Amino acid sequence: MLLQEFWDDRYVGYCERLREVTRVGYESAWRCHVEPVFGSMELADIGVDDIELWLSGFAGPGAARKAWAVLRQMLRKAAKWGYLEVDVTRLEIDLPVKPLYVPRLLTIGQTRRQLQGFYGHALEAWLIVDSCLALRPEEGYGVDWADIDMRSGITHIQRGVQWVAGHEVVVPPKTELSDRFLPLPRFAVRRSATAGRAVSSVT
Structure with a gap:
């Protein structure tokens, strides 16, 4: 064949x-x-x-x-x-050698400045959640308000959103372990709620 x-x-x-x-x-x-x-x-x-x-x-x-x-x-x-x-x-097949990849990570100070730069922006609440929980891009796009317990800060990561071949696709978590519950710090819960209410009142 x-x-x-x-x-x-x-x-x-x-x-x-x-x-x-x-x-x-x-x-x-x-x-x-x-x-x-x-x-x-x-x-x-x-x-x-x-x-x-x-x-x-x-x-x-x-x-x-x-x-x-x-x-x-x-x-x-x-x-x-x-x-x-x-x-x-x-069998043993020789593959091209991959260069060492060392990701560049934001420092605490850089993250603080980034969040301050988005203060009052429509995406502020999303950025707070995404930054604090270190989510995969598709996971960050998939977080909904209903996934966040605003009393405890526990956030259920249960879906992803991808842009594939010109359209949006909602997908389940990448692996079984990717469906998880993560805690937001208190400042993130308080500020996300405030930012979310501000955006809702405008829209």
């Missing part, structure tokens, strides 16, 4: 159960990087040397690793479903 046939006949159907943002990413990697090189090859003919030569041609290690993740997933599914006898992804 050709990899293109496997994609069309089996793998696309499997992707339907994935989160939309994941599915869109897989489709992009397939269309841009995997299909042009491996689409016309038989599953059993894709070898380690072919994969390593392909990976060496990427301009950056990030794109190479994302494309490899899609090809690896396809070949592993093909082996699991009986379309491939030898799973080459289980």
Whole structure:
């Protein structure tokens, strides 16, 4: 079976159960990087040397690793479903070296100045909650007033909001542990409530 046939006949159907943002990413990697090189090859003919030569041609290690993740997933599914006898992804494959990534974090002083800069802004309450709870971007976008217990400050993180392929998508938490309860400090509860009432009175 050709990899293109496997994609069309089996793998696309499997992707339907994935989160939309994941599915869109897989489709992009397939269309841009995997299909042009491996689409016309038989599953059993894709070898380690072919994969390593392909990976060496990427301009950056990030794109190479994302494309490899899609090809690896396809070949592993093909082996699991009986379309491939030898799973080459289980062999040692040299991947492009990723540069060390050290995220830049705001200091306490910088966070304070950021919050002061948003004082009275329509997004102030959201920024307070997002900053104090260190949420993933999609989690921050998904917080609703009903998720916050204004007496205890306990906030239920139970959904995310993503912008995918030109439209908004509400999604469940990324993992089982991502559905969680987090405490807001008292100043955040008091100021969020005040800011929220101010915005409501204007709108």
